[in-house]
Amino acid sequence: xxxxxTFTVNGLPHEIAVEPHQLxxxxxxxxxxxxxxxxxxxxxxxxxxxxxxxxxxxxxCLTLAMExxxxxxxxxxxxxxxxxxxxxxxxxxxxxxxxxxxxxxxxILTGKALLDDNPDPTEHEVREALAGNICRCTxxxxxxxxxxxxxxxxxxxxx
Amino acid sequence: MFRLLRPFEYLEPSCVAEAVEMLVRYGEKARIFxxxxxxxxxxxxxxxxxxxxxxxxxxxxxxxxxxxxxGTLRLGPLxxxxxxxxxxxxxxxxxxxxxxxxxxxxxxxxxMGTIGGNVCKAGPSQDTPPVLVSLEAKLHxxxxxxxxxxPMDQFCTGPFCxxxxxDELVVEIEIPPLPxxxxxxxxxxxxITATDETLAGAGVVVVLKEDGSFEDVRIGLGSVAPMAIRAxxxxxLLRGTWPEAAQIAEAAQIASEEAEPRSRAAYRxxxxxxLVNEGVTEMQRQIAASMQEAGx
Numbered sequence: 001x002x003x004x005x006t007f008t009v010n011g012l013p014h015e016i017a018v019e020p021h022q023l024x025x026x027x028x029x030x031x032x033x034x035x036x037x038x039x040x041x042x043x044x045x046x047x048x049x050x051x052x053x054x055x056x057x058x059x060x061c062l063t064l065a066m067e068x069x070x071x072x073x074x075x076x077x078x079x080x081x082x083x084x085x086x087x088x089x090x091x092x093x094x095x096x097x098x099x100x101x102x103x104x105x106x107x108i109l110t111g112k113a114l115l116d117d118n119p120d121p122t123e124h125e126v127r128e129a130l131a132g133n134i135c136r137c138t139x140x141x142x143x144x145x146x147x148x149x150x151x152x153x154x155x156x157x158x159x
Numbered sequence: 160m161f162r163l164l165r166p167f168e169y170l171e172p173s174c175v176a177e178a179v180e181m182l183v184r185y186g187e188k189a190r191i192f193x194x195x196x197x198x199x200x201x202x203x204x205x206x207x208x209x210x211x212x213x214x215x216x217x218x219x220x221x222x223x224x225x226x227x228x229x230g231t232l233r234l235g236p237l238x239x240x241x242x243x244x245x246x247x248x249x250x251x252x253x254x255x256x257x258x259x260x261x262x263x264x265x266x267x268x269x270x271m272g273t274i275g276g277n278v279c280k281a282g283p284s285q286d287t288p289p290v291l292v293s294l295e296a297k298l299h300x301x302x303x304x305x306x307x308x309x310p311m312d313q314f315c316t317g318p319f320c321x322x323x324x325x326d327e328l329v330v331e332i333e334i335p336p337l338p339x340x341x342x343x344x345x346x347x348x349x350x351i352t353a354t355d356e357t358l359a360g361a362g363v364v365v366v367l368k369e370d371g372s373f374e375d376v377r378i379g380l381g382s383v384a385p386m387a388i389r390a391x392x393x394x395x396l397l398r399g400t401w402p403e404a405a406q407i408a409e410a411a412q413i414a415s416e417e418a419e420p421r422s423r424a425a426y427r428x429x430x431x432x433x434l435v436n437e438g439v440t441e442m443q444r445q446i447a448a449s450m451q452e453a454g455x
Contacts, residue, residue: 001168003169019166020166020167020168020169020212021163021164021165021166021167021169022164023163023164023199026163042162042203043200043203044196044200044264044265044267044268045265045354047265047267050267056241056270057266057267057270058267058270058271059196059267059268059271062195062196062199062200062271063195063199063271064169064192064195064199064212064214066169066214067195067214067216110266110267128266129266131265131266132264132265132266132267132268
């Protein structure tokens with residue numbers, strides 16, 4: 001049976017009729033057209049579908065849409081402000097931390113949750129935080145460099 | 160292409176009693192749903208196809224981390240691994256549990272998955288059971304005929320099997336306090352995969368007497384048997400003695416013989432030996448050092 005529920009995604013409330021068996025990733029991609037959230041392994045290993053639920057990295061492919069009613073969901077589409085990239089997005093571009101791009105939304109959102117919680121992480125802390133996001137292209141070095149660079153920009157008050 | 164879920168009815172009980180009523184009413188057709196990190200995968204693979212999901216994630220009566228003045232720690236089954244790993248209450252009293260919780264899955268899985276779900280899954284390679292077994296944790300269960308308490312080492316009956324009845328719910332994990340002059344640790348080694356599944360894990364608790372002898376030692380082994388087990392023969396070799404390196408090594412050897420690994424048996428046994436030896440030795444030194452410190 002469909003339930004009409006309010007979902008707050010990227011700061012905006014959406015009233016959507018969902019079936020209880022629908023996953024958050026289905027609602028984001030199919031109902032809201034937010035295809036920045038990627039589907040990959042489907043079993044919680046790769047982190048490509050990571051979104052922030054009340055600021056915490058969670059997996060949209062293992063979350064029922066029903067679970068996030070009354071919670072705030074942030075996807076990659078919610079990061080840029082007025083056409084200006086978030087420092088993490090800009091750093092990923094500047095440091096060549098994107099190759100095929102499939103892991104990038106999850107990487108950036110996990111990185112954002114880390115920097116919101118710990119504005120000055122060590123390289124080790126960045127690697128630990130990103131341990132649930134798999135990249136098959138970059139070898140991770142540039143991703144870690146990008147997160148550390150973005151941290152510095154954000155500490156200096158950028159965005 | 161997404162792996163989609165088959166339709167089911169989503170039930171939201173308002174309290175534990177109502178959740179139990181639903182379990183009684185819908186029997187095998189119902190499943191308790193909390194963090195979802197395991198159940199959703201099983202549902203995608205059609206290993207479990209429930210007609211009813213009883214969602215308990217919103218029940219605050221199941222979501223707590225509390226310490227009593229006597230040192231007992233009470234965990235609600237909905238406490239996530241991430242919250243337990245970051246909890247000062249857990250770190251102060253049972254750092255080995257925080258270590259094990261931090262070893263579960265990936266950061267995202269730790270943010271979502273609950274300790275109650277981890278315990279009820281009863282997977283042989285999980286990190287929290289060997290620690291909970293060595294801490295002599297107790298599980299509080301509620302069913303239609305009331306409450307009962309089951310010691311952690313009697314909860315699992317085999318891989319993915321527990322004594323939890325179909326109409327019962329875990330409502331609390333109770334960890335009794337450790338006596339003075341005690342310390343515990345979790346030692347583990349992993350496979351090298353996306354999620355670094357644990358290959359062998361050992362929860363070790365050591366309690367010394369004032370004279371430095373072993374008043375108690377408890378060794379919980381994970382990933383090396385159908386379920387987390389106590390290495391009781393190894394423990395009894397050390398209890399009541401003043402073990403030196405050779406005797407601890409012998410106990411570690413015995414612990415490795417108590418393990419019953421299915422695959423990569425020789426390697427896992429060897430690793431049990433290493434982990435138990437390290438764990439017991441380090442805890443003995445740590446307690447002795449803090450006794451010396453206190454004596455000054």
